[in-house]
Amino acid sequence: MRILRLGFVLAFSSGFAAIVIYITGVSNLNALSVLSEDELEALQALQTDFGKCVRANGLGLEAVSGEGYCQVSINFPKDTIPKWKDPKTGEVEGLSYSFNLCEAVATWEQVRNSTTILTKEFIDALPNGWTDYAWKRINKGVHLNNCENRTLCMEKLSLVLPETPPYIPRQFGRCAVIGNSGDLLNTRFGKEIDAYDAVVRENGAPVQNYTDYVGTKSTFRLLNRGSAKALDKVVELDESRKEALIIKTTVHDIMNQMIREVPIHNPVYLMLGASFGSAAKGTGLKALEFALSICDSVDMYGFTVDPGYKE
Numbered sequence: 001m002r003i004l005r006l007g008f009v010l011a012f013s014s015g016f017a018a019i020v021i022y023i024t025g026v027s028n029l030n031a032l033s034v035l036s037e038d039e040l041e042a043l044q045a046l047q048t049d050f051g052k053c054v055r056a057n058g059l060g061l062e063a064v065s066g067e068g069y070c071q072v073s074i075n076f077p078k079d080t081i082p083k084w085k086d087p088k089t090g091e092v093e094g095l096s097y098s099f100n101l102c103e104a105v106a107t108w109e110q111v112r113n114s115t116t117i118l119t120k121e122f123i124d125a126l127p128n129g130w131t132d133y134a135w136k137r138i139n140k141g142v143h144l145n146n147c148e149n150r151t152l153c154m155e156k157l158s159l160v161l162p163e164t165p166p167y168i169p170r171q172f173g174r175c176a177v178i179g180n181s182g183d184l185l186n187t188r189f190g191k192e193i194d195a196y197d198a199v200v201r202e203n204g205a206p207v208q209n210y211t212d213y214v215g216t217k218s219t220f221r222l223l224n225r226g227s228a229k230a231l232d233k234v235v236e237l238d239e240s241r242k243e244a245l246i247i248k249t250t251v252h253d254i255m256n257q258m259i260r261e262v263p264i265h266n267p268v269y270l271m272l273g274a275s276f277g278s279a280a281k282g283t284g285l286k287a288l289e290f291a292l293s294i295c296d297s298v299d300m301y302g303f304t305v306d307p308g309y310k311e
Helices: 007-011 015-024 037-057 101-112 120-125 129-137 150-160 182-186 190-194 231-237 253-261 283-294
Strands: 062-065 071-075 096-100 172-178 198-202 220-223 244-247 268-270 295-301
Touching: 037 062, 037 071, 037 101, 096 101, 101 283, 120 129, 129 150, 150 253, 150 268, 172 283, 198 283, 220 231, 220 283, 231 244, 231 253, 283 295
Parallel strands: 172 198, 172 295, 198 220, 220 244, 244 268
Antiparallel strands: 062 071, 071 096
């Protein structure tokens, strides 16, 4: 698969519309009634641009405008064969997905202009950061009595909790997020990937023996719970031992022990991130979210549609 361009970058090219949504919090029809004619035109342009972007980059998907300027439905081609089933209900996935474009833009602005790394500064700034939040980022934190013993909680988080954000918005220019699709082995994008200012990889995806296909550069690596527990193995994937490891779940004693005793000299952090709902917590999406928070532009490699869907 050639580079999958980040659709939202094109869709949100109407900067004025993004500003309108970010400042006013537009997400429903009632709020639209208080906007000026120019602001409504900007939102209409945003919706139109989004539709064009989906048609150009969506592998046959179609964006259909709903009521007002915020509601949009993404429809799969009519000959699509749904195969994926909801693990809880057993229902087959539908061929149409509706969402609020204005809320998506607001989330976009949040991600693009804030850190996605958990910091002590962030926890301290919350009204009850240590008692209501910090323990949730510690494995079996429920047994810590809402961090009643704050010293113990700080000790468990200390190795992955910087005082202030280690990265800032748009710190890097062009970035690539590398997925783990086997389709990467059908291409040779190695040199192209290495030309980026920063490269974000996922979990235990290997680089050695596949450099012609996936390159050698590895600036960041997003890890799920399983990969985080094998931190000593993960660091061996990058010969430079310089890539920053971003954990998207919780810190646990096994990980802390490895950092101290192996020892692991790579920077290790916990991801803060935005809330996209329970169905959007995969490592791939979080890697993209992280890249958007620190890069000026983002390209994606190794992300393909489900085998059950026709392109």
